[in-house]
Every structure is written in C-alpha cells, then in structure tokens.
Amino acid sequence: MSGTTAALSLLAVALVAVGGVYGAAWAARIGSGAPDSAPFGSGLEPTEHAVSRFHVRWYTVTMLFLAFDMEMVFMYPWTRVISAMGPSAVIEMFVFLAVLVTGVVHAWREGALRWT
Amino acid sequence: MVEAGAWWTLLAAPGLLVVLAALAVAGNAVLDARDAGRPVGVAGAVRPFLGVPRALVAQPRRLPAQDRLLWRTGVVTVPVAAVLSTLVVPFGGRVVADPSVGVVWFNAMEVLTWAGLWLAGWGPNAAFSLIGGYRFLAQGLAYELPLMFALISAATGAESLRVGDIAAAQDGLWYAVWMPVAFAAYLAGVLAFSFLGPFAYPAGRDLAGGVLGEVSGADRLLLQAGRWLWLASGAAMAVPLFLGGGAGPGLPSWAWSLVKTLLVLGLLVWVLRRLPVVRADRYVEFAWVVLIPLTIAQALVPALVNLGR
Amino acid sequence: MDLTGLILRVTAGRPHVLLATVPGGAAVRLAAERLLRARDWPQASTPAKADLLLVAGPDLPELRTALERLWRDMPAPRARVHARTPDEVEAALDSGRALLGSPAVQRESAAPPGEAVGHREGEHGAQERHEGDDQAPGHDGDGGGEGEAGRAGDAHGGPDGEHAPHDAGQDTEAEHGDGRQAPDGQVPDGQAPDGHGDHGDNGNHGDHGGHGGHGDHGGHGGHGGHGGGQTDMPGGLPMAEPGADRDGLTLDRLHLPLGPFLADWPAGLTVRLVLQGDVVQRVDVDEPARPSDDAAVEAFWVQPWLRAASGEPVTVGEAVRRRAAAHLDSLGRLLAVAGWPAEAVRAGRLRDDLLSGAPRAAVAPRLERLTRRVGRSRTLAWLTRGIGVVTAQKAREAGAGGPAARADGDVTARYRQWLADIRHDLPRLEDPAPLDVAVEDSPRGPWSAEAPPSAALIALLPPLLEGAELAAARLVVASLDPDPEELVSRGVVEVARG
Numbered sequence: 001m002s003g004t005t006a007a008l009s010l011l012a013v014a015l016v017a018v019g020g021v022y023g024a025a026w027a028a029r030i031g032s033g034a035p036d037s038a039p040f041g042s043g044l045e046p047t048e049h050a051v052s053r054f055h056v057r058w059y060t061v062t063m064l065f066l067a068f069d070m071e072m073v074f075m076y077p078w079t080r081v082i083s084a085m086g087p088s089a090v091i092e093m094f095v096f097l098a099v100l101v102t103g104v105v106h107a108w109r110e111g112a113l114r115w116t
Numbered sequence: 117m118v119e120a121g122a123w124w125t126l127l128a129a130p131g132l133l134v135v136l137a138a139l140a141v142a143g144n145a146v147l148d149a150r151d152a153g154r155p156v157g158v159a160g161a162v163r164p165f166l167g168v169p170r171a172l173v174a175q176p177r178r179l180p181a182q183d184r185l186l187w188r189t190g191v192v193t194v195p196v197a198a199v200l201s202t203l204v205v206p207f208g209g210r211v212v213a214d215p216s217v218g219v220v221w222f223n224a225m226e227v228l229t230w231a232g233l234w235l236a237g238w239g240p241n242a243a244f245s246l247i248g249g250y251r252f253l254a255q256g257l258a259y260e261l262p263l264m265f266a267l268i269s270a271a272t273g274a275e276s277l278r279v280g281d282i283a284a285a286q287d288g289l290w291y292a293v294w295m296p297v298a299f300a301a302y303l304a305g306v307l308a309f310s311f312l313g314p315f316a317y318p319a320g321r322d323l324a325g326g327v328l329g330e331v332s333g334a335d336r337l338l339l340q341a342g343r344w345l346w347l348a349s350g351a352a353m354a355v356p357l358f359l360g361g362g363a364g365p366g367l368p369s370w371a372w373s374l375v376k377t378l379l380v381l382g383l384l385v386w387v388l389r390r391l392p393v394v395r396a397d398r399y400v401e402f403a404w405v406v407l408i409p410l411t412i413a414q415a416l417v418p419a420l421v422n423l424g425r
Numbered sequence: 426m427d428l429t430g431l432i433l434r435v436t437a438g439r440p441h442v443l444l445a446t447v448p449g450g451a452a453v454r455l456a457a458e459r460l461l462r463a464r465d466w467p468q469a470s471t472p473a474k475a476d477l478l479l480v481a482g483p484d485l486p487e488l489r490t491a492l493e494r495l496w497r498d499m500p501a502p503r504a505r506v507h508a509r510t511p512d513e514v515e516a517a518l519d520s521g522r523a524l525l526g527s528p529a530v531q532r533e534s535a536a537p538p539g540e541a542v543g544h545r546e547g548e549h550g551a552q553e554r555h556e557g558d559d560q561a562p563g564h565d566g567d568g569g570g571e572g573e574a575g576r577a578g579d580a581h582g583g584p585d586g587e588h589a590p591h592d593a594g595q596d597t598e599a600e601h602g603d604g605r606q607a608p609d610g611q612v613p614d615g616q617a618p619d620g621h622g623d624h625g626d627n628g629n630h631g632d633h634g635g636h637g638g639h640g641d642h643g644g645h646g647g648h649g650g651h652g653g654g655q656t657d658m659p660g661g662l663p664m665a666e667p668g669a670d671r672d673g674l675t676l677d678r679l680h681l682p683l684g685p686f687l688a689d690w691p692a693g694l695t696v697r698l699v700l701q702g703d704v705v706q707r708v709d710v711d712e713p714a715r716p717s718d719d720a721a722v723e724a725f726w727v728q729p730w731l732r733a734a735s736g737e738p739v740t741v742g743e744a745v746r747r748r749a750a751a752h753l754d755s756l757g758r759l760l761a762v763a764g765w766p767a768e769a770v771r772a773g774r775l776r777d778d779l780l781s782g783a784p785r786a787a788v789a790p791r792l793e794r795l796t797r798r799v800g801r802s803r804t805l806a807w808l809t810r811g812i813g814v815v816t817a818q819k820a821r822e823a824g825a826g827g828p829a830a831r832a833d834g835d836v837t838a839r840y841r842q843w844l845a846d847i848r849h850d851l852p853r854l855e856d857p858a859p860l861d862v863a864v865e866d867s868p869r870g871p872w873s874a875e876a877p878p879s880a881a882l883i884a885l886l887p888p889l890l891e892g893a894e895l896a897a898a899r900l901v902v903a904s905l906d907p908d909p910e911e912l913v914s915r916g917v918v919e920v921a922r923g
Contacts, residue, residue, distance in 0.1 A: 057704065
C-alpha cells in the first residue's frame, strides 16, 4: 500500500464513519422537520445577518505570518540536507531567519502585534 | 524502523485514536467530578458519553440564511483531519504509512482545522459563532509558527521528515530532553489546535460557546469529537517526535508507545484545567516576541549538532 | 424496537440545562447551580445545546418574549420548567427529567410546524397565544415544578390533544423534509452563498446600501411563512450596515445584545452593543426589567441590609457571610468568563458552603487554596491586566463605593480585592452583634435604597466598554458584576416611587 493509497483509504474510512454518524442521527432523530430558529442573541431577536465584512484588526500579523509561512516552505526541505550542504546551509537559513526576526522586532515596536 | 502498509492499520489507527480521545474525555470527567465534589468513579467518568446518543436523537435545526454546506464542511473537517493526521503517527512498530514527508503531512492536517473552524463559525450566520471563527484565526497566527518550528526542530535533529526516522534517531536520548523548548511549544500547539483549555478561545464561554454555540445534534457531536481526537492525535504524535517512539527496555514497543501516549495525554488533560483561556490579543504578542525567537534558537541547536557529527 | 425512545430515557439522566435567571431569581439560581453540580447536569450556554430550559425566578412579563425566543430555539428533545422559589428547584428539575425521558412528550415537542399551528400552542405557536396561556389559571396558578409539569404536559394532552401526532409528523415530513434534502430547504441555503457573493462585490463601500442578498432572503422569508406561525422570524433580515470606525475603515457593524439571558452574566441586565469586528463601538444599557408585583422581589445579596433597614434584627455575622458569598459568586462568574471553569466550580462550591452555614475552619483552608491558585495566578493577572481601569476617584464620582472603588484599578485589582475582602470577613462569620447598615457595606458598596450600589456600577459600564474588545468587555462587566436585582428590589422600588 503506497502512501497515497493509504491516505485516500484513511480518508474514505473517516468519511464513512462521519457518514455513519449522520446516518445514525437521521435514523434516530426525534423530529424530522427543522424548526426555524434564530441565532442566539441572549433571548433577543437578531436585527441583521451576522455574516459581514468583519473587521480583523490583526491583519498586520497575517502579513508577518505569510512571510514566515513562506520561509517554512524552504525550511522543511532544508532539514534534510544540512549535513550534505555543510555549514553554509545552516548559516544561510539562520541569517534569513534573523532578517525575518528583525522584521518582527520592528513590527512589534511599531505596535503591529497589539490591537486592543 | 516502523513497518507501514498493513491494511488493518486503516481501521486500527482511527479506532485507537477514538479510544484515546474517549480516555481523555473520561479522565477530564473524573477531574470535573473531583472539583465539583461528586464521587469519583467509573460511573462519573462515562457520563459524558451519554451525550453521544443524545446528539443522535436531536431534531435538526435551521437558522435564517445559514450556509449549511460551508457550515457542515467546516464541522466535518475537524474530526476528519484529526483522523487523517494519524496516517503518519507510528504506534509501536506499526504505522499506516510512513511517507518521506510525514511531518509535513501532520502539519498540513492540523492547518486544515483553521479552515474547518472558521467555516464552522461562518456557516450558521450567527454573531457569536462568527466571532468565534475569527478568534481561531487570530489564535492560529500565534500558535502555528512556534508549533512549526518545534516540528522542524525534531525533523532537523533526525535530518528527515519521515516520522519513523525521527523516532529511530532518538537512540538513547529523547529530543524532549535536549529540545525542551520545542517539546513545550509542541504541547502548547496541541492544546491550541484542539482548542481546549487555555486555548478554548474560539469556543469561549464569554461568547456563549463561540463556534460551538449554534451546532446541535450530529454536527455538535462531530465538532466536539474533533477537539478530543486532535488532543489524542497530538499526544500520540509527541511520542515519535520527542519521546523516542516505541523504544524502551523490557516492554514491547507497542506497550511503550501506549504508556508514553497516555502519559502525554494525561499531562495535557491536567494542564488544560490549570489555566484560564489565553486570549489571542495577549498571546499573539507573547508568541511572536518570546516563543518564536526561542523556538528558532531551539531549531539552531540540532542544526549545529548535525554539523558537528 | 424503539431505539429513539430508549435513548431518550437513558439520556434524560444527564440533560444540558439552559439556566435563565430573571431578576429576583438569584436564590433560585444558587439552588439550581448547587443541584446541577451535584447531579452532574452540565449547564448549556445557548439553546442549541440545551435540553432543559430552567427559568429561575419570578414571572417578569417583560422577559416572557425573550424566554419564548430561547424556548423556540431549542431543538427537541427539550423540556421547559420554571422554579419561582429555591424550594421548587428540585421538583422542577425532576419534572424536567421526566419530560425529557418521555418519548411521547418529546415526539410531540418535535412535531414540525405546519398546518397544525394550533397544535403547537405553547411551544412554537404564535407568541401572543403562549402569553395568554401563561396567564391562564391552572397553568401557572399554583407555581413551581408541578405547575410547570402540568403545562408542559399540555404539549400532548392539552387543548389540542385531539390532533393525531403521527399525522402531523407525516404531513410535514413530505412537505418539509429535513432542510437538507427538501427543495424548500434548499432555497435559503442555496442562495446564501449568492448573498455573500453580492456582498463581496460591494468592494466600494458606498453602494452597499443595496443590501446585496436582500432579495434572496426575501425568498427565505416566504419559506418561513410556509413554516407557519413564524412570522416574527423572517429570513429577510437586512445585511449588516457599514459604518466608520476608529481605524478609518468603513466596515460592517453588527448589533449584538448581551443579556438578558446570557450565561455568567448579571441576571436581567441588557447591554446592546454595536460591534465592528469584535470591538465594541457603542453601548446602550437597557433599563432592567421590573417585576409586575413589586413585593415579589427581594434582592438576595443585600437581603440582610434590606431587613436591617426595615427594622428586623440581623446579625453582623449573617451579613458578612452573605457578603463573602456574594464576592465568591462574582469571582466564580469572572472565572467562567475568563475561561477557567475548573476554578469557577471551586469558587461556586465554596460560595454554596458559606451560604449553608459552613464554619470558618472549614472554609479558611479552601479559601487559602483559591487565593493561591487564582489570586496569585500570574497567567490570569497577565490576561486581565490593564482592562477596565476604574480609579478610586472615577468610582467615587460615579457614586460607587465598595470593592470596585477600593480596588482602584483594573480587572486584576478587582478580583484580588474580592479575595482580600473575603479573607478579611472570615473571622467575623459568627459575629452576633446587630448589623448597622451605615457601618457594614453591602456586597457592592454602602447600602442605600435611594442609590443602590449596582446603579453606580451600571452607570460606569458604557465608557468602559466602548472601544474594548468583546472578550475584554465581558471581563469588565464580570469584574464589576452589578446586580440588577438591587434596582428592582422591594425597598428600592418603594423609595423610587416615594
């Protein structure tokens, strides 16, 4: 069994199990009709739809995160070639990380990591 | 080395995961009973499982203009991703598959919960759920990078992304011993992607349950199960990554894996009761200013050790 | 084999309880919390996850609509009970359990809405009808769990008992489906994404007034009409409106009420928030709901002070005990809001033991432990630091005395003040001296029927909440913990009316 086959089979097992849960719930449910409910508003009626352009005030953190996330793309394969590449690999990677961390420190001092 | 690919592992791995998650739930219930002054015993430990049949008989529920497709996709993603993560988690000498990128696979499955929880928050078209979904993204921005550096530290130590290699490379000396920062960051990450205890921010009681506030019936069961499945999966993965896998004297390797997994799981269940919810607006700063530099420094240690070999 | 019936009977042993406390119901809530904890019946925070709606406290006509909303949002299996006094709680819980465990009652409860609107009277029917029900003698007349049981029993044996439940089930099964497969279920669901699409297209904020998905939701409204009896819940809600914010962005604003029925929230307090993201932009505090019959409510936490003021003999020990318990209650609520349920439970247990007359020797070591775990927790202090700062001067200007003023600081300072106050009170738990209202503070400040301390605390809220994040806002309210009961209490209402 190759890795891909195994992964797909495991996905199938998981989905069958999830389907089983829904099937059991369908068979055992006490009422078939779904009453119209309102989203919880502490007992009061909603006045508008909740889905909206949500103000994420941590968006600057997402930019920083993206930078690091791309760095991870390099770092995963890098782990496998350290000995083969020698000290230059380690130096390059950690100089790169140092540059990124400098950016984090700058962003931190600018207050990008605080939003309240 | 671990042996991969037996067909029965496809059923054994999810089954074992469910058993471990159930043990964690039961253990948590016992501690609950102790705190509440109820008699501590088996009867109290299994009571939470009454919630399973209860969820199955529940009547369906409909909210105005809910996005049921996205909602249910999100809900299902969490437990399914937890099960998929066990693909690469060896138990004793057995594993479902041992791909050369096992660590990345685990990481990728864990990141799926970002999408899952956000969708679960968005779907019901309810304010508390929506805020809960966004809360998880903010929390993710904080916990994810320390967790990734922790995973990379272990991978760097073995110079391999194959989980079996990482477990085998800790011959005699566990990574938890000489990479304690990575181990701690990993365990914090496990609690965070299980959104339990101090990281229950997206499902906070101050949000009336947040992402869990509007789910009922089978959806609720799956989302709740997802949390504990992730906790169990994270605990099981800690063993090959940091605790030497199934290696140990005397007992067979599966027994060592079981003992170590249960110890990590017990530790996590204990910790999740000892701390209040760490809000992302505080944790983000701490994570970026303290944890990320520390975990990067931690990743440097195995890199230098490798050069010295 | 009736598997569903079996499941209902078994799972009725551990229902999730949505505890809705109305002002005047603090004593009932305490009794309920003690029993729920002992029975391991978890508390639910929303109707979606609740099995049993337990209304704690007197009847408040103003809050009936809100209770009705909670009840309608609960999916079956469900039951609803009402305890007006602490003594009724046990019977109410038992009758709730019996209702939940009865397949016949639950099938009835789950009967889908359809033509049989009348059939669902008292449950899903038009609200007005239910309120009529409520006032009718014989439903609520004798009060208590049994009275409620009688009413919930109506669900299958009442005025519409002649309607055959099986027919109802089949009729609407065909028409209604389960919302996933039935065509009319797909109308709103399928269109919701379109609504979002429109919504996203409104990149230029100006033209948002078009309400992207409005038309779509109209369709859903029609569907609601089809459901019958749901005219107060049209799907045609407006989309959130954009508004300027402090960051110079024009993003959508959400209106979110906190209270009257929110877990770990002062009973009956309603704060209407305008949120942008999760930041509070505007705060409006509603007048607390008042009981129709003034004499019925006696604020539990200031009871010794009320009695002493009206000339009854009250000892200092009793008052001090009540005050310490009040602080523990507040602390437990703060811990729950802060996401520390394990310690919140411990604070609740200590509170209940104090109220049931535990001697100092039994309480002191546990208080020590709580002080060590919670009061000295660096994590909790780090998480609450700098939130909701109320200086002593600001508090005095607002008219607040008590722990909030003495703490002279943020949320951290206030919960530490509670712990310090409790510790200070412990030696006097058995003090037999008569209570002098002018000397001993009530739990939330010096007692005065003209200006109850909680009125000052509520007045402090809006400026503190504006600009705070939702989580911080909850912490601020929990750390001040105003008690709306004081405002509607017997002595206070009489003074206000002259």
